[in-house]
Amino acid sequence: MDIIIGQEIGEYRTESLVARGTNSTIYRGTHLLMGEEVCLKRYDLDIKPAIPIGEADVLSRLQHTEIPKFRNLLSLKDDSYVVVTHFVSGSPLGQAVQKHGNMDPEIVASFLERMLHLLRYMHVDQRCVHGDIKPEHILARTDHSITLVGFGVAEFSSGNWEKNRGWTDLFAPPEQVEGRPLVPQMDLYALGMSMVYLLCGGNEEQFKNGEIPDEVPDPMGRFLSRLVMKDPAKRLNWTQMDLFKEWVEIRFECFKRSTTEGKLLFL
Template sequence: MTTLRIFSNQSASQSNLRVGARLDKYRIQKRLGEGGFATVYAAFDTIEGRHVAIKIPDDRYVSNSQSLDDLQREVRIMARLDHPGVLQLKNAQFAGDRFLMVFPLGEESLADRMCRRMSRALIVDYLIQMVDAVAFAHENRVLHRDIKPENFILFPDQEIRLTDFGLARIESGMHDVSASGTLGYMSPEQAMGHPSFRSDVFSLGLVLYRMLSGELPEYPFEAPLPGYNRLRRGVSSDLIAIIRKAIDPSPRKRFRDAVAMNNALAKIRYPLSDRSVAQRVGAGRGTRRSTRQAA
């Protein structure tokens, strides 16, 4: 599956919309990314005076009634997720015959940030925010189904937000048999058409494993896992145990959802082996939690 990336430092290239073109109050600045069903542009909101990212589905996709239902579902799911760790949907509308989904413009994706060195403290800061965001989605019965580095967007002040709910569903216990998702991060049962909250936990666990180890284990896992020694470097054994549980091939051995995973993570006061760095726990869900130097 091709990812639509929403961030600000991609090079401009040819697209159906020219630089300077107007869509309602938005002025197109450059194309950021293109997938099989939509294109994402950087644009300027001429009324609010803000830079935004605009996701525009392909015309053929919008003209299909079933596809319109899918777009409406994605919009309604994102509209119900008000959390600092979820990329906010600012607006959804038709501008002429084009359907627009408007978001804040980030700096880059986690996938791109992972190409450069990150400190253990920064990784854990992101990790805590990521688990909290997925937990909030699960609390609201939203199953994401496509958790991967490309779908986390970085913002200033070390903030990271989950995006791209195009495959998301409201969990009801009933699913069509579909292997929708991204190979490499999809759980075994999701690949068989049986996604669940435990599947999102598996995908999230693999993202966290890759962040800390620099390697992405390939299923079926064989011991020793690639990069395992690097994974353990500078990180508490309790945090390693959470990640190992999240990526267990057996769904029943994983956390039942990201809420349970988040609760386990909140109990770890010192996620790094350096005990001068402690976890700061927010007063409630939706409050950012990060690491800080212990007093």
């Protein structure tokens, strides 16, 4: 049963359709009493309850400015589930690059820095793997901040990473496609591929071959190349170094400044 715009769902009212994904539909909504703007992610009926329940569990335990704040998990009368988070206005990087083409390397460098800061929190501090990082799951805002969404296959680990539950072929590393358990290196590969995708303007042939455009500074290109190594043993990881700090230094070497000013023209 489709949700109708204006329909009341528990404590919330749907206001508009935001997007349709492969296994869910996302709506902008409002809390009926508080007036808070929220995101309502309704999973399709054929999705096992473990997926939305798992996403709700992950989001409720992660506390970071660039992760949506968890609000609620609803079970509807038709047995579908709705994950409720605070609403984040932003442009998915996948849509932005499809519309505007190649993204400026300095802008991509800024996004990479923010994502590495976030992944350091997730991987090192919280032992959580996202499992499906891609441009469509990274929302950019006019102040250059980002929000990571799409936590449907994300998992925590207390020692042994759990079974791999899904991925996106274009951005997942070979070992994830083979069905191996989730580990942080998979997120790092997907992040690297996402950044290369932005630099290539969504050109899939160039992107699949791992070609980095000539206008990308050499230190940046070398760092990205080490993120997207097919062999996980050769790929950059957190046990080797603090990747966030390493990237901050490389970014400054490339662009001679640590901040990127001005409006993002694709927003």
